[in-house]
Amino acid sequence: MATVPAGRDKYRSFLDDESDNVQWRHGGPPTYDVVNQLFEQGRTKGWEKGSLEEIVQNAIKTWEMELSHNVRLQDFKSINHEKFNLIVNGREGLKGEEALKMGSYNALLKNSLPKEFQYYKADEESFEWSHEAFRSAFPRGFAWEVIHVYSGPPLISFKFRHWGIFEGPFKGHAPTGEKVEFYGIATVKV
Secondary structure, X not given: OOOOOOOOOOOOOOOOOOOOOOOEOOOOXXXXXXXXXXXXXXXXXXXXXXXXXXXXXXXXXXXXXXXXXXXXXXXXXXXXXXXXXXXOOOOOOEOHHHHHHHOHHHHHHOOOOOHHHOOOOXXXXXXXXXXXXXXXXXXXXXXXXXXXXXXXXXXXXXXXXXXXXXXXOEOOEOOOOOEEEEEEEEEEEO
């Protein structure tokens, strides 16, 4: 594992190069030391520096950081503000401002199932509540890695893995200490 100066983040570009005029949701840039440790301990892939896999992995981590912690879309550097469109599971797409208002959890977990089959109802949860609920349930964060890149630019298709340890309560459910893990397929047009 490479040594990174304290407070720096080797996985999320732009985090350490931000200008003073970026408006952060909690007053300053986030720190990812704890989830980076979970990532290093649990990752299944190690990508060569500069490889397409590493670039995609770090780009998605950067985008997630911006979506969770930036207040203004104009401060995002990982997307084209005019063309960005987040589509999850065939749902209607969300433009950048819509995704920013909802927050990453609500934007990514929103679904079109009938309400009686939705355990998590993204439309009923606020940005703030969703982030606090997931931070409480997964105090070490929810790590993310690229498993495989199937195609290169301009349409990048890849498989990912997302995992965390259920160590805090969530919606009336007591923590179990178990790993919660899922895999997915995504495409990014650059």
